[in-house]
Amino acid sequence: LTDGQLAVQRVHTLSSFSADELLLWSGSLEQQTEHSVGRAIVVAAKRNGDLLPVSDVKNHPGRGMTGMVLGHGITVGNLRLFDELGIAAPVDFSASADLQVLIAIDGQLAGVVHLSDTIRADAKAALDEIVSLGLKPMILSGDHEARVAQMAKSLGVELAEGGLLPAEKLARVEQLQSQGAVVLMVGDGINDAPVLAQAQVSMAMGGGTVIARHSSDIVLINDQLKQIPFSLRYSRRVMANIKENLGWSVVYNAIAIPLAAAGFVQPWAAAIGMSLSSILVVGNALRLRWD
Numbered sequence: 001l002t003d004g005q006l007a008v009q010r011v012h013t014l015s016s017f018s019a020d021e022l023l024l025w026s027g028s029l030e031q032q033t034e035h036s037v038g039r040a041i042v043v044a045a046k047r048n049g050d051l052l053p054v055s056d057v058k059n060h061p062g063r064g065m066t067g068m069v070l071g072h073g074i075t076v077g078n079l080r081l082f083d084e085l086g087i088a089a090p091v092d093f094s095a096s097a098d099l100q101v102l103i104a105i106d107g108q109l110a111g112v113v114h115l116s117d118t119i120r121a122d123a124k125a126a127l128d129e130i131v132s133l134g135l136k137p138m139i140l141s142g143d144h145e146a147r148v149a150q151m152a153k154s155l156g157v158e159l160a161e162g163g164l165l166p167a168e169k170l171a172r173v174e175q176l177q178s179q180g181a182v183v184l185m186v187g188d189g190i191n192d193a194p195v196l197a198q199a200q201v202s203m204a205m206g207g208g209t210v211i212a213r214h215s216s217d218i219v220l221i222n223d224q225l226k227q228i229p230f231s232l233r234y235s236r237r238v239m240a241n242i243k244e245n246l247g248w249s250v251v252y253n254a255i256a257i258p259l260a261a262a263g264f265v266q267p268w269a270a271a272i273g274m275s276l277s278s279i280l281v282v283g284n285a286l287r288l289r290w291d
Helices: 019-030 036-046 079-085 123-132 145-155 166-178 190-198 210-214 227-261 267-289
Strands: 007-013 054-060 064-069 072-077 099-105 108-116 138-140 159-161 184-187 201-205 218-220
Touching: 007 019, 007 036, 019 036, 019 054, 019 064, 019 072, 019 099, 019 108, 036 099, 036 108, 072 079, 079 099, 123 145, 123 227, 138 145, 138 166, 145 159, 166 190, 184 190, 184 227, 190 201, 190 210, 201 210, 218 227, 227 267
Parallel strands: 138 159, 184 201, 201 218
Antiparallel strands: 007 108, 054 064, 064 072, 072 099, 099 108
């Protein structure tokens, strides 16, 4: 739903470390990740010099990363990770639409990285069209609840959940499926891979991560959300066309076969009739090229 071009806007320091130091240390830790948040921090960190060597790196899916930099324990992630590790982080996320990433050094909150991202220009129109097709959109995100709620409100989406881990996204989709729902999942990140694989139909953005694309049935090469409702409309036309062709075939054979078996149709006439039937079916299918 967003452009995915995350950029670091500022670093709010809460310790004796400078903003540039915090950015360099966190970027050094994040250099081993494919996540869009980590990549944005790495890009900003490299502006301050070469990245530092790291060790004992551990990825916490959907939450962040931990490791050692210059002998200090570094934690970069969201509030959920800090809660799990027992690191106090009295940060209010509700007042900002930015994506905020916490940084701790040696178990103490040291700063907050603020990253910006914008909603795609075609997101609202695509969602409105999806609703008009009879589908119910739902946002499942790992971003903070307040940020997700703001995005959902601006896009007119009633069902939205934030702060979800990959396993929790998967659980939400499995719950929907157990209730008889057919789920189309659209994603682009590493954390979307499990739920993309679980959904009956899945789409990945062309600019997304490799694992997201490999986990999906469809890849939107041009990254345009309008292709989602287009695909839905086109798939419905294809199914209608298939039913038309099957219906014609059943009717034709139900009439022609008994007549031929009873000797009322000459072989040459049967051959012509079968050929015309095949031409009709193929011609009807070719209409999809111009619909």
